Amino acid sequence: xxxxxxxxxxxxxxxxxxxxxxxxxxxxxxxxxxxxxxxxxxxxxxxxxxxxxxxxxxxxxxxxxxxxxxxxxxxxxxxxxxxxxxxxxxxxxxxxxxxxxxxxxxxxxxxxxxxxxxxxxxxxxxxxxxxxxxxxxxxxxxxxxxxxxxxxxxxxxxxxxxxxxxxxxxxxxxxxxxxxxxxxxxxxxxxxxxxxxxxxxxxxxxxxxxxxxxxxxxxxxxxxx
Amino acid sequence: xxxxxxxxxxxxxxxxxxxxxxxxxxxxxxxxxxxxxxxxxxxxxxxxxxxxxxxxxxxxxxxxxxxxxxxxxxxxxxxxxxxxxxxxxxxxxxxxxxxxxxxxxxxxxxxxxxxxxxxxxxxxxxxxxxxxxxxxxxxxxxxxxxxxxxxxxxxxxxxxxxxxxxxxxxxxxxxxxxxxxxxxxxxxxxxxxxxxxxxxxxxxxxxxxxxxxxxxxxxxxxxxxxxxxxxxxxxxxxxxxxxxxxxxxxxxxxxxxxxxxxxxxxxxxxxxxxxxxxxxxxxxxxxxxxxxxxxxxxxxxxxxxxxxxxxxxxxxxxxxxxxxxxxxxxxxxxxxxxxxxxxxxxxxxxxxxxxxxxxxxxxxxxxxxxxxxxxxxxxxxxxxxxxxxxxxxxxxxxxxxxxxxxxxxxxxxxxxx
Numbered sequence: 001x002x003x004x005x006x007x008x009x010x011x012x013x014x015x016x017x018x019x020x021x022x023x024x025x026x027x028x029x030x031x032x033x034x035x036x037x038x039x040x041x042x043x044x045x046x047x048x049x050x051x052x053x054x055x056x057x058x059x060x061x062x063x064x065x066x067x068x069x070x071x072x073x074x075x076x077x078x079x080x081x082x083x084x085x086x087x088x089x090x091x092x093x094x095x096x097x098x099x100x101x102x103x104x105x106x107x108x109x110x111x112x113x114x115x116x117x118x119x120x121x122x123x124x125x126x127x128x129x130x131x132x133x134x135x136x137x138x139x140x141x142x143x144x145x146x147x148x149x150x151x152x153x154x155x156x157x158x159x160x161x162x163x164x165x166x167x168x169x170x171x172x173x174x175x176x177x178x179x180x181x182x183x184x185x186x187x188x189x190x191x192x193x194x195x196x197x198x199x200x201x202x203x204x205x206x207x208x209x210x211x212x213x214x215x216x217x218x219x220x221x222x223x224x225x
Numbered sequence: 226x227x228x229x230x231x232x233x234x235x236x237x238x239x240x241x242x243x244x245x246x247x248x249x250x251x252x253x254x255x256x257x258x259x260x261x262x263x264x265x266x267x268x269x270x271x272x273x274x275x276x277x278x279x280x281x282x283x284x285x286x287x288x289x290x291x292x293x294x295x296x297x298x299x300x301x302x303x304x305x306x307x308x309x310x311x312x313x314x315x316x317x318x319x320x321x322x323x324x325x326x327x328x329x330x331x332x333x334x335x336x337x338x339x340x341x342x343x344x345x346x347x348x349x350x351x352x353x354x355x356x357x358x359x360x361x362x363x364x365x366x367x368x369x370x371x372x373x374x375x376x377x378x379x380x381x382x383x384x385x386x387x388x389x390x391x392x393x394x395x396x397x398x399x400x401x402x403x404x405x406x407x408x409x410x411x412x413x414x415x416x417x418x419x420x421x422x423x424x425x426x427x428x429x430x431x432x433x434x435x436x437x438x439x440x441x442x443x444x445x446x447x448x449x450x451x452x453x454x455x456x457x458x459x460x461x462x463x464x465x466x467x468x469x470x471x472x473x474x475x476x477x478x479x480x481x482x483x484x485x486x487x488x489x490x491x492x493x494x495x496x497x498x499x500x501x502x503x504x505x506x507x508x509x510x511x512x513x514x515x516x517x518x519x520x521x522x523x524x525x526x527x528x529x530x531x532x533x534x535x536x537x538x539x540x541x542x543x544x545x546x547x548x549x550x551x552x553x554x555x556x557x558x559x560x561x562x563x564x565x566x567x568x569x570x571x572x573x574x575x576x577x578x579x580x581x582x583x584x585x586x587x588x589x590x591x592x593x594x595x596x597x598x599x600x601x602x603x604x605x606x607x608x609x610x611x612x613x614x615x616x617x618x619x620x621x622x623x624x625x626x627x628x629x630x631x632x633x634x635x636x637x638x639x640x641x642x
Binding site for chain 1 (some may be wrong): 461464465488490491492493495496497498499500502503507509516518524528529530532534615640642
């Protein structure tokens with residue numbers, strides 16, 4: 001059974017979310033403070049973390065930093081804060097996703113499924129083949145095929161796809177993509193990213209305005225779903 | 226004897242001529258000085274008209290006074306109101322007066338009087354202390370160091386120069402006060418309108434949530450499955466509309482503020498529309514929205530979150546009033562802009578309301594609002610504010626075969642290499 005750690009100080013929301021998740025078959029451990037959250041994280045086998053930011057005894061961000069020092073456990077931020085740059089900062093620090101309150105349980109479950117689907121798949125360095133829904137990517141052989149037909153990608157398109165695959169399920173910020181694919185000197189050249197993302201979608205999506213794999217997070221980055 | 230008389234007459238004429246010549250010369254010199262002084266007043270007045278900065282104003286006066294003074298003049302200007310004590314923070318000071326001079330400048334400012342040689346006040350001073358007089362009171366003072374033999378006749382001119390600055394300072398203070406009160410009134414007005422809108426628009430969905438949730442709680446066993454589902458659904462819908470209203474209200478207040486900073490980047494129209502539709506599907510998997518994108522859509526320089534918010538509002542609005550007709554998003558290049566239109570085949574907006582749908586309107590008890598304008602109060606206003614913040618526009622167009630089209634136009638900027 002999948003173990004979820006829910007760190008949320010609001011009692012109503014914590015209870016409601018915990019029940020809704022249990023109904024879906026998750027095992028839920030709850031914490032109302034940063035200290036409780038850190039203790040649970042240290043002493044139980046957690047598969048996914050849902051983390052609120054403003055906690056009575058400190059910032060939830062602290063838990064993210066401690067977690068990322070050791071493990072790749074998926075972590076979703078749930079917060080009412082929506083300041084400029086905060087989302088990007090937390091995603092760059094290793095959060096898998098960021099949900100702004102209020103959100104529906106449908107939305108939360110969908111995001112949790114995406115984060116869990118790719119768990120462990122890409123973190124293992126040995127994984128060089130990716131296969132899903134008719135898309136096959138062989139990272140070692142630089143080969144991509146869609147529904148059995150070979151797809152030709154330019155070297156940059158391939159690098160971009162490989163980078164997104166490496167963090168499949170996670171939102172990867174513009175800056176990270178630009179730095180990893182084009183180099184640090186291009187970290188502000190978002191227009192490169194738009195261009196190559198458009199080309200990738202044209203080759204890998206049925207309708208590039210309605211993508212199923214290469215998803216847009218407006219103002220933040222992209223995610224391979 | 227005749228010779229003597231002739232000599233005498235000659236000398237008399239010579240003296241007369243010399244006197245006349247001297248007088249003429251003096252008159253000419255005076256005329257020249259008057260002309261110079263008039264010209265100097267004109268130049269200073271002209272220069273001051275273009276200035277609002279205290280330091281620059283003080284400089285201008287000091288330059289005009291310098292030809293009259295034995296050393297560099299010192300100028301003291303009130304920044305705003307006259308303080309109770311002689312506080313350095315309340316004035317702008319050009320030059321470095323000693324304690325005695327500083328005292329004299331403040332005294333001249335407070336009393337609005339000139340001191341020094343020829344003024345009958347503090348005649349012993351070797352400088353003039355001249356107030357910068359406005360129509361009501363003095364707005365500052367200037368100190369002119371004088372030679373041992375001061376040109377007493379020049380003081381009226383020096384005073385006139387000082388008064389020019391006094392009047393300019395008064396004008397600037399009046400303008401500042403007017404601007405401050407305009408801004409305060411505007412902020413107050415927006416705040417009142419927002420509060421009125423919020424208190425009305427928030428109570429309605431809150432009332433639905435309250436009644437639906439309490440019904441689920443209190444009448445649970447009397448409700449059948451379908452009724453329970455309907456109640457739960459309306460709670461979700463109304464909570465969503467509250468959340469949207471909160472976002473729009475906050476955005477409106479932010480975009481109305483003095484220094485709005487947008488997080489602009491190069492964005493693809495296709496991606497933004499795609500993200501709006503994806504978000505919509507998450508709420509309702511069967512949502513009926515079509516889209517059509519023109520060829521060669523350029524990248525837009527915009528704030529992706531704001532543009533997403535605006536489009537999300539427009540589509541939500543269209544779905545609400547489409548009356549079951551298809552909602553369509555259309556994007557195309559149009560001269561130097563990109564047009565993004567959200568269209569439906571619903572009843573559209575009544576002509577009388579077309580100019581007002583973008584205002585944050587106050588809804589009186591008589592509820593005189595257009596049919597189906599519910600929730601448009603802050604939503605469309607926020608959309609327009611977002612368009613304007615990007616140097617674009619948002620307008621309503623009645624479609625030729627019925628229905629509404631909301632047209633958002635954003636300027637195209639050149640993408641770097």
